[in-house]
Amino acid sequence: MLKVAFIGWRGMVGSVLMDRMRAENGFEGFEPLFASTSQAGQAGPDIGKPVSPLADAHDTDLLAGMDIIVTCQGSGYTQKVYPELRSKGWNGYWIDAASALRMADDSIIVLDPVNRKIIDQALADGVKNFIGGNCTVSLMLMAAGALFENNLVEWMTSMTYQAASGSGAKNMRELVSQMKIIGQSAQDLMADPASAILDIDRRVLDAMSGEDFPVEHFGVPLAGSLIPWIDSAMESGQTKEEWKGFAETNKILQTDSPIPIDGICVRIGAMRSHSQAIAVKLTRDVPVDEIAGMIGAANDWVETVPNTKQDTLARLTPAAVSGTLSVPVGRIRKMNMGPEYLSFFTAGDQLLWGAAEPIRRMLNIALEYLGG
Ligand SMILES: NC(=O)C1=CN([C@@H]2O[C@H](COP(=O)(O)OP(=O)(O)OC[C@H]3O[C@@H](n4cnc5c(N)ncnc54)[C@H](OP(=O)(O)O)[C@@H]3O)[C@@H](O)[C@H]2O)C=CC1
Numbered sequence: 001m002l003k004v005a006f007i008g009w010r011g012m013v014g015s016v017l018m019d020r021m022r023a024e025n026g027f028e029g030f031e032p033l034f035a036s037t038s039q040a041g042q043a044g045p046d047i048g049k050p051v052s053p054l055a056d057a058h059d060t061d062l063l064a065g066m067d068i069i070v071t072c073q074g075s076g077y078t079q080k081v082y083p084e085l086r087s088k089g090w091n092g093y094w095i096d097a098a099s100a101l102r103m104a105d106d107s108i109i110v111l112d113p114v115n116r117k118i119i120d121q122a123l124a125d126g127v128k129n130f131i132g133g134n135c136t137v138s139l140m141l142m143a144a145g146a147l148f149e150n151n152l153v154e155w156m157t158s159m160t161y162q163a164a165s166g167s168g169a170k171n172m173r174e175l176v177s178q179m180k181i182i183g184q185s186a187q188d189l190m191a192d193p194a195s196a197i198l199d200i201d202r203r204v205l206d207a208m209s210g211e212d213f214p215v216e217h218f219g220v221p222l223a224g225s226l227i228p229w230i231d232s233a234m235e236s237g238q239t240k241e242e243w244k245g246f247a248e249t250n251k252i253l254q255t256d257s258p259i260p261i262d263g264i265c266v267r268i269g270a271m272r273s274h275s276q277a278i279a280v281k282l283t284r285d286v287p288v289d290e291i292a293g294m295i296g297a298a299n300d301w302v303e304t305v306p307n308t309k310q311d312t313l314a315r316l317t318p319a320a321v322s323g324t325l326s327v328p329v330g331r332i333r334k335m336n337m338g339p340e341y342l343s344f345f346t347a348g349d350q351l352l353w354g355a356a357e358p359i360r361r362m363l364n365i366a367l368e369y370l371g372g
């Protein structure tokens with residue numbers, strides 16, 4: 001029976017992966033091994049059947065006996081363990097949520113509803129490294145894949161509204177703490193319907209700039225504000241998150257000549273769903289209805305939302321999509337610039353299609369390929 005190791009399964013992305021695998025009966029047909037960098041020897045997760053105590057995730061001799069390694073542990077772990085394993089001659093499949101190996105020549109970025117043919121070809125060609133994409137890029141492609149598929153994109157901008165979860169569990173907690181303190185700061189005034197809104201506003205601003213306001217992880221208030229900077233600086237003036245939009249999209253699609261994609265990535269006070277306002281210069285004028293039809297038919301999870309206030313509020317928000325695999329696309333319309341300029345808005349759960357789901361599906365594809 002095929003042997004599959006799971007590393008990083010108890011982290012935020014890993015927990016979502018475990019939930020999805022349990023929901024899809026995904027632990028059948030192979031022998032799982034669960035490992036941890038800090039809890040070796042402790043009990044493994046509940047997967048509905050007995051599992052061995054946790055292995056040491058740094059035990060490369062043990063890992064070298066695996067057919068497939070699935071990791072959601074992060075780039076630091078990948079950079080340490082992956083080269084050690086390969087230098088030992090390990091020739092198994094490495095399926096990874098972290099960014100460390102994404103742009104490597106011998107890796108494929110996986111998003112099978114969009115690039116299944118490329119994945120299948122890579123398996124046939126002997127590629128062994130299959131890496132999940134950046135959450136913003138994967139969600140954009142789940143939404144807009146049809147436009148690329150139909151060669152309709154001359155260039156694209158993506159202005160993002162990214163949730164706290166993208167920066168990790170501690171940041172999500174910090175956002176909630178910030179919200180709580182803001183709520184408490186004006187509690188007495190809020191209880192009085194006659195209180196002046198500018199007094200409430202002053203209390204909130206005072207709380208946000210107060211010494212006790214929790215900003216250890218974000219550096220500044222996110223609740224009641226936003227942060228137009230995600231990840232590190234690049235020489236181009238972009239942030240790394242903005243750079244990934246171009247680099248990863250073109251790699252996922254394996255474009256012959258790179259399609260220009262750029263934008264500004266912004267952290268907002270949503271919990272776990274990213275949103276994006278997209279503008280596209282089309283390669284030709286195509287009627288909006290036709291475009292909406294194409295977008296909606298691209299995969300089983302994308303759904304178009306009518307361009308009305310009622311539908312937008314009900315279906316096209318982080319609150320509406322969080323915890324679901326649905327990727328709504330709405331506000332689809334032509335722009336004032338001319339008939340070849342299209343805009344739309346999309347939202348999606350960045351822990352599901354943005355992180356865990358492409359990894360879960362790639363594991364199934366690899367198992368199927370190996371006949372497991
Ligand atoms: N967050 C995101 O949106 C995305 C993240 N990714 C990638 O996935 C990687 C992991 O991200 P994320 O899941 O957010 O990381 P987490 O910090 O939630 O988890 C990473 C590891 O931390 C250890 N850990 C220590 N304390 C705890 C605790 N109290 N609860 C759970 N785990 C704990 C666990 O390893 P151990 O058992 O070994 O101690 C765990 O596997 C990232 O580095 C990134 O590369 C990819 C796409 C999106």
Ligand SMILES: N[C@@H](CC(=O)OP(=O)(O)O)C(=O)O
Pocket residue numbers: 097098099133134135162163165166167230231241244
């Ligand atoms: N950078 C993303 C989350 C993430 O982990 O991205 P990547 O997998 O590319 O490092 C965000 O902040 O929303």
